[in-house]
Amino acid sequence: MTSTDTPRRTRQRSLVWEYLSDCESFQTAQDVHDGLKARGTPVSLPTVYRTLTAMAENQVVDHLLTDGQSAYRLCSPEHHHHLICRVCRRTIELTQGPVEQWADSVARTYGFTEIAHVTEISGVCPRCQELTLHR
């Protein structure tokens, strides 16, 4: 029974991390891959996937399931809700809400344990509403 894993500090992992730090909105693996290539510090697509998956498991990024593909975003553990514009993907973090309490009480009512919950609110942001009107 020795240690199960020894995560190493590599150039690629740092690059992915740094890239996400500079992003406001959710990024797909492809986004990160393209972005890093554009910066002149390319990281292979499989490695981007591996890194993002690992970060999601370690709760370092939020994992958003959209229709076609997943997107990731650096996120502190306290923030777990987002208001997302379906047009431009701009994201606003919501730090307060009634969901936590509600989820807990509902789960307790039904005897569930190890509760987790996901709430995503989406809509069209003011900027995109204007753009739609003017074209």
Add this chain to the structure above:
Amino acid sequence: MTSTDTPRRTRQRSLVWEYLSDCESFQTAQDVHDGLKARGTPVSLPTVYRTLTAMAENQVVDHLLTDGQSAYRLCSPEHHHHLICRVCRRTIELTQGPVEQWADSVARTYGFTEIAHVTEISGVCPRCQELTLHR
């Protein structure tokens, strides 16, 4: 400017509908396809996909995005939240909650329109807790 669509009543669509009526938990397209084949009333996979997609657009089924694939479940329009057991997939419908109001007020605050939201609460149900203990 005539009518935009004329949905027809077909054997396949009825079969998919009936199949979902008999299910308690979320079903993937593959599940439905396999299940109907097992019943001796097969429906092709593309048609299952088409039907489920259409039903989701018409709000006839709830659409759940999981890691690998989507799952669907018949659902009345009023019910839009679920408590799901991560082990056995048993699902409990939640008819009341603070989320609707909260989502609206949050969206209004930020000027968003065409609001939609998704909330899924998951955990381990009592039955599966026992099973885990006893093995």
Add this chain to the structure above:
DNA sequence: CGTTTCATGAGAATCATTATCAATTAGCTT
């Protein structure tokens, strides 16, 4: 610095979902 082991990258493989298109059928119309 040498060794060991984990990480990377190029490419192939997988898996869910969607597009193509000829053959079929539902819903009129007569």
Add this chain to the structure above:
DNA sequence: AAGCTAATTGATAATGATTCTCATGAAACG
């Protein structure tokens, strides 16, 4: 009841995201 027409189906191929394979490269650590 028979015919017409457009929507629907199913077999198949195509797409697109994600994962696997495996040879090469680079951390960690003595």
